[in-house]
Amino acid sequence: MDEPVLSVAGFAALQRLARLRLSAEEAARLRPQLEAILGYVRRLEALDAESAEAGEEAAAPLRPDEPRPGLSPGEALAAAPDASEGFFRVPRVLKGPGA
Amino acid sequence: MSLTIWSSAAEIRDAVAGGEVSCAEVARLSLDRVSARNPPLNALLRVTEARALARAAELDALCARGGALPPLAGVPLVVKDNLCTRGERTTCASRILEDYEPPYDATAVSRLEGAGALLLGKANLDEFGMGSTGENSAFGPTLNPWDPARVPGGSSSGAAAAVASGMVPCALGSDTGGSVRQPAAFCGLYGLRPTYGRVSRYGLVAFASSLDQVGPLARTARDAFLAFAAISGPDPADSTSLPDPPEPLEPPAPRLEGLRVGLLADQLGADVDPEVRALVAGAAERLRAGGAEVREAALPHAGYGVATYYVLAPAECSSNLARFDGVRYGLREPREELLEQYEASRGAGFGDEVKRRVLAGTFVLSAGYRGAFYERARRARAAIAADFARAFAEVDLLLGPTTPGPAFPLGREGGDPLSLYLCDVFTIPPALAGLPALSVPCGFTAAGLPVGAQLVGRRLEERTLFRAAGFLEEALGLAGRHPS
Numbered sequence: 001m002d003e004p005v006l007s008v009a010g011f012a013a014l015q016r017l018a019r020l021r022l023s024a025e026e027a028a029r030l031r032p033q034l035e036a037i038l039g040y041v042r043r044l045e046a047l048d049a050e051s052a053e054a055g056e057e058a059a060a061p062l063r064p065d066e067p068r069p070g071l072s073p074g075e076a077l078a079a080a081p082d083a084s085e086g087f088f089r090v091p092r093v094l095k096g097p098g099a
Numbered sequence: 100m101s102l103t104i105w106s107s108a109a110e111i112r113d114a115v116a117g118g119e120v121s122c123a124e125v126a127r128l129s130l131d132r133v134s135a136r137n138p139p140l141n142a143l144l145r146v147t148e149a150r151a152l153a154r155a156a157e158l159d160a161l162c163a164r165g166g167a168l169p170p171l172a173g174v175p176l177v178v179k180d181n182l183c184t185r186g187e188r189t190t191c192a193s194r195i196l197e198d199y200e201p202p203y204d205a206t207a208v209s210r211l212e213g214a215g216a217l218l219l220g221k222a223n224l225d226e227f228g229m230g231s232t233g234e235n236s237a238f239g240p241t242l243n244p245w246d247p248a249r250v251p252g253g254s255s256s257g258a259a260a261a262v263a264s265g266m267v268p269c270a271l272g273s274d275t276g277g278s279v280r281q282p283a284a285f286c287g288l289y290g291l292r293p294t295y296g297r298v299s300r301y302g303l304v305a306f307a308s309s310l311d312q313v314g315p316l317a318r319t320a321r322d323a324f325l326a327f328a329a330i331s332g333p334d335p336a337d338s339t340s341l342p343d344p345p346e347p348l349e350p351p352a353p354r355l356e357g358l359r360v361g362l363l364a365d366q367l368g369a370d371v372d373p374e375v376r377a378l379v380a381g382a383a384e385r386l387r388a389g390g391a392e393v394r395e396a397a398l399p400h401a402g403y404g405v406a407t408y409y410v411l412a413p414a415e416c417s418s419n420l421a422r423f424d425g426v427r428y429g430l431r432e433p434r435e436e437l438l439e440q441y442e443a444s445r446g447a448g449f450g451d452e453v454k455r456r457v458l459a460g461t462f463v464l465s466a467g468y469r470g471a472f473y474e475r476a477r478r479a480r481a482a483i484a485a486d487f488a489r490a491f492a493e494v495d496l497l498l499g500p501t502t503p504g505p506a507f508p509l510g511r512e513g514g515d516p517l518s519l520y521l522c523d524v525f526t527i528p529p530a531l532a533g534l535p536a537l538s539v540p541c542g543f544t545a546a547g548l549p550v551g552a553q554l555v556g557r558r559l560e561e562r563t564l565f566r567a568a569g570f571l572e573e574a575l576g577l578a579g580r581h582p583s
Contacts, residue, residue: 005462030454
């Protein structure tokens with residue numbers, strides 16, 4: 001794992017996974033910074049000789065599954081960039097003959 | 100009116116309760132100071148004058164009827180702009196939330212207002228709490244009141260600058276890896292990161308949920324304690340809040356008898372500024388002279404803290420910030436395709452540091468890399484927590500510097516974010532272990548910059564931190580010194 005982990009193609013795929021579009025200029029600036037960060041955190045490999053166990057993550061307690069007051073539909077939609085008839089509006093997702 | 104802009108929250112509360120001053124007068128004093136000092140410092144993104152005056156009027160009416168005043172009646176304060184305020188914009192200093200008005204208040208905010216505090220404004224920050232200089236704000240950097248050519252620290256940059264410049268006696272920030280304690284150190288304040296779960300995060304915009312905590316910044320140890328006590332305790336709206344009852348409002352006596360303090364000697368090495376080293380060692384000497392038993396202590400794995408944090412925090416950030424997609428709230432860049440719209444909205448709405456962390460977090464969680472990065476970091480976190488457990492078998496408190504140096508000039512990053520990450524070296528380990536930690540002013544450099552010492556305690560032992568902090572506050576006599 002000593003070669004760069006982020007090829008140009010790999011970095012483009014990473015942007016897709018992160019749902020984040022970078023301009024060419026941004027990508028050229030951020031990719032080497034990200035390489036440096038990922039290179040630095042590899043020092044954690046030195047701990048492999050120790051048998052530290054992470055243990056299980058504590059599960060958050062659950063409250064009873066009972067209705068309780070919440071936001072009204074109007075309040076929940078108030079900050080939406082585009083809402084209509086009680087729904088958040090988004091671009092068409094499904095493609096078909098009628099699209 | 101005998102109150103000044105440098106009066107403490109405890110003094111304001113007593114003056115209001117004693118009928119010497121009205122809440123409206125206190126609010127006006129603070130608002131005038133904001134008008135004078137905020138334009139150069141850029142500490143507050145918005146002033147919530149109407150809200151503060153309305154609360155002041157309610158309290159003054161209550162007082163006129165002879166009703167019992169709540170414990171922080173008339174105390175003006177500001178909160179970091181990642182704490183939701185109903186009907187008041189909450190931007191996280193991000194373009195993506197530039198116009199967002201939450202439909203509810205954060206629990207910490209409603210508890211403070213319930214205790215009688217006057218919410219005066221929303222404080223600037225590094226975008227979504229990501230940064231340690233205040234420069235990562237989409238709405239411009241905040242300047243350090245002690246030296247406007249320097250950063251106030253971050254990410255609770257505006258909260259720290261507002262308190263240090265006399266706009267308000269205390270403020271709420273949030274601390275993920277040091278974001279309350281580091282700006283407190285850079286601005287000469289007390290800054291508390293409470294035990295993980297001690298304060299509700301309901302209404303705190305999430306960055307890294309296994310680390311985020313809400314905490315106070317104040318000019319006196321007592322004020323920091325009062326604000327902490329007022330916001331502490333369980334909250335049914337936050338399932339990660341601890342069940343322990345709220346902290347009693349009465350601060351602990353500043354007595355050191357029987358207190359065992361571990362001085363983290365390896366945090367006073369060559370990487371630390373010599374003036375910082377000397378001032379922290381001086382604080383240790385004061386504690387010893389005051390009756391504490393001071394011995395050396397060590398955290399052998401703490402040196403892995405920064406690497407651990409910059410895996411775990413971005414991983415959690417990449418997940419938490421997935422909600423900002425231009426659908427339910429926030430900035431939308433309209434596109435024909437939904438996926439393209441997500442990518443374009445997030446690309447336009449997030450700043451560089453947020454993008455770096457979202458990408459880094461996505462990477463360390465991606466197939467093929469999760470074991471090499473994320474799982475390793477989880478093991479390192481456990482090793483660091485075990486170090487603290489061993490240390491606290493021998494001592495009651497750990498003492499070291501909050502930061503390797505005092506506030507540095509604006510613009511230091513220079514395209515190298517990693518060099519800034521390394522400044523979090525001392526504040527990160529207690530955060531990873533979920534422990535309470537308090538930055539305490541311990542003196543000034545020859546150039547007049549404040550320096551902070553960090554006290555770390557056992558889980559839920561905030562009172563022990565404040566015992567030592569109250570003692571140091573009296574012993575060091577720094578209280579009367581303010582920025583010019």
